[in-house]
Amino acid sequence: MHNGDWYESGPLRGRAAGNRQTDPANGREPPGSRRERASSRLRAVRAGVSGTLVATRRVLALVWSTSRGLTLSLAVVTALQSVIPALQIILAGRLIDAVVNGIQEGGDASVEPIVVLAALQLGLLLGASLLQTLGNISQQLLQERLAIHVQTLIMVHANSLDLADFENATYYDQLQQAQRESANRPVQMVAQVFNLARTVVTFATLLALLVGLSPWIAVLTLLSPIPAFISGSRYGWWGFQQMRRQSPVRRVLSYLTTLLTTDEYAKEVKLFTAGDHFIERFRVAATGYYDETRQLLVRRYLAGFGWGAITVIVSSGTFLYVAYLALRARITIGDLTIYTQAATQLQGAFQGLLGGVQGIYEHGLYLSTLYELLERQPTIAAPGNPMPVRRPFQEGIEFRNVSYRYPGNDALALDNVSFLIAPGETVAVVGRNGAGKSTIVKLLGRLYDPVEGQVLIDGHDLREYDPSQLRRQFGMMFQDYATYQFTAGENIGVGNVERVSDSAAIAQAAERAGASGVIDALPEKYDTTLGKWFEGGHQLSGGEWQKVALARAFMRDAQILILDEPTAALDAQAEHDLFSRIKELTEGRMALFISHRFSTARMADRIFVMDEGRLVEQGTHGELMLLNGRYASLFELQAASYR
Ligand SMILES: Nc1ncnc2c1ncn2[C@@H]1O[C@H](COP(=O)(O)OP(=O)(O)OP(=O)(O)O)[C@@H](O)[C@H]1O
Ligand SMILES: [Mg+2]
Numbered sequence: 092m093h094n095g096d097w098y099e100s101g102p103l104r105g106r107a108a109g110n111r112q113t114d115p116a117n118g119r120e121p122p123g124s125r126r127e128r129a130s131s132r133l134r135a136v137r138a139g140v141s142g143t144l145v146a147t148r149r150v151l152a153l154v155w156s157t158s159r160g161l162t163l164s165l166a167v168v169t170a171l172q173s174v175i176p177a178l179q180i181i182l183a184g185r186l187i188d189a190v191v192n193g194i195q196e197g198g199d200a201s202v203e204p205i206v207v208l209a210a211l212q213l214g215l216l217l218g219a220s221l222l223q224t225l226g227n228i229s230q231q232l233l234q235e236r237l238a239i240h241v242q243t244l245i246m247v248h249a250n251s252l253d254l255a256d257f258e259n260a261t262y263y264d265q266l267q268q269a270q271r272e273s274a275n276r277p278v279q280m281v282a283q284v285f286n287l288a289r290t291v292v293t294f295a296t297l298l299a300l301l302v303g304l305s306p307w308i309a310v311l312t313l314l315s316p317i318p319a320f321i322s323g324s325r326y327g328w329w330g331f332q333q334m335r336r337q338s339p340v341r342r343v344l345s346y347l348t349t350l351l352t353t354d355e356y357a358k359e360v361k362l363f364t365a366g367d368h369f370i371e372r373f374r375v376a377a378t379g380y381y382d383e384t385r386q387l388l389v390r391r392y393l394a395g396f397g398w399g400a401i402t403v404i405v406s407s408g409t410f411l412y413v414a415y416l417a418l419r420a421r422i423t424i425g426d427l428t429i430y431t432q433a434a435t436q437l438q439g440a441f442q443g444l445l446g447g448v449q450g451i452y453e454h455g456l457y458l459s460t461l462y463e464l465l466e467r468q469p470t471i472a473a474p475g476n477p478m479p480v481r482r483p484f485q486e487g488i489e490f491r492n493v494s495y496r497y498p499g500n501d502a503l504a505l506d507n508v509s510f511l512i513a514p515g516e517t518v519a520v521v522g523r524n525g526a527g528k529s530t531i532v533k534l535l536g537r538l539y540d541p542v543e544g545q546v547l548i549d550g551h552d553l554r555e556y557d558p559s560q561l562r563r564q565f566g567m568m569f570q571d572y573a574t575y576q577f578t579a580g581e582n583i584g585v586g587n588v589e590r591v592s593d594s595a596a597i598a599q600a601a602e603r604a605g606a607s608g609v610i611d612a613l614p615e616k617y618d619t620t621l622g623k624w625f626e627g628g629h630q631l632s633g634g635e636w637q638k639v640a641l642a643r644a645f646m647r648d649a650q651i652l653i654l655d656e657p658t659a660a661l662d663a664q665a666e667h668d669l670f671s672r673i674k675e676l677t678e679g680r681m682a683l684f685i686s687h688r689f690s691t692a693r694m695a696d697r698i699f700v701m702d703e704g705r706l707v708e709q710g711t712h713g714e715l716m717l718l719n720g721r722y723a724s725l726f727e728l729q730a731a732s733y734r
Pocket of ligand 2: 528570
């Protein structure tokens, strides 16, 4: 299989050697010897051709797997359509000859052949129209099916990728391009492949008609559309490059649109009256985007017009020549019709042929982004023979000299962190903003792998386990928990999808998280849709949302409960209620919670103090106070503000 980099070197244009590139904005060719240019151009053409073949095969397979029936019906319809133009022309020619005959001979005998021919033509036209209709139905249905199929593919694939992929701008560029381009292009591409086959047949039949008249007219007719084809392909390539280049700008534009059109930002945007500022940014970015697009677009169509004129001139000349032949009575009037029509249609067919190739090539380029996305492989995956996870854990969790650095960051987020959490133990992690607390949680959930060191459970590196098996052991609440615009029940239930409709389990989780009061007050209790995105949605307060998110973490029969600032939005009473029950809630399991409130942190069996990525102190509240270090000073600071 091709490695997908063929779109890096365009066809019919020199780019392969070095980074030289014809700039479409000024149209100048790069410097370099003619020979070098020619050979690099040849290489590029070869890459374009083989890339297009690969793309065609992949897309045919994709469309075939989407719906065999519809693909077949599109193929059959296209095949039948291929012979229609020649039949139509022959019938029209014969009809004219029959009419001319009738005029010359007179009498009723000449009427019959005319009627028969007219009836045949009627049948043919109706047939053609029916085929067109069936073709449209198949193509559109296939398009709809395929759009759903590809969207599902993208979702399934995205679901398998690493968290780090989602924190990467290139990924979003790819994702957006793939989504934009892959709904319609595959079917268009396949339709074009079929059409190409059809055009080849049509082309051959028409060519046979024309060669009978004059071989050199046939040759001229064939050559005249080639310049337009070359120009079209080059612009197609530039257009694709431009699309890739502009992808980040388009994302900025769509982000700015989101800022002004969704509830998430509406409050702030209005209160800070920042709307006009964002709109202005949009205007500026959109204008630049438009200018760049316009330049290429105008050039592309003007060039198409210019080269296309050659075709028009040739076909006019042919017409004149054939008219001359008819005038000299070297051919019949019917022949005249056949030849002129055949010439025009042949040219059309040939243009269709070249245009088809160009279109397939261009669709292939755009679809390459979809395959790039689908070829992206997660680095965090199950090993061949994963360790079974023990229930209950025997030795607990260990961080052994763990360091982690986020991609693109210089500083270490975790710097040589080592600790042990025994089965049944409850640990609180404290420390200032950016100290690395949430990073510990993410490494534990194997959302990232450490840069150095190891995270172990029961003495085995996390990498020896199947990540999904492992994650099933965790009941997690993230600092930036999700707020699903679904029912309250589903919001909690997705914490354990196997029991998403188990109302007793959901109610119990809500009870433990202190969320049942909130939900009982809702008009339809657990069936109330939360948020404002969907009809009948009921918005919750910040703290109420947090209670629901917390309940989600309690849905699982987890071996370890991990709560990242679970009470940040809770009122003092709710926080007190939660932590006074923390022993009972974590009975028989391990718990790791992060908190900025020392009054709650002290309820843990042990406390870890993080500072600039390092674990600087650990112990019970009493021990750390005695140590009189970082913990003691932060504790005193907070306590003093309450006095
Ligand atoms: N997704 C990310 N990509 C890149 N860098 C990140 C990411 N998340 C965190 N960081 C960096 O890692 C450092 C540690 O972040 P972390 O979220 O672990 O801090 P924290 O202790 O949880 O802070 P807080 O109390 O504010 O929640 C931060 O300085 C931040 O710059
Ligand atoms: Mg954090």
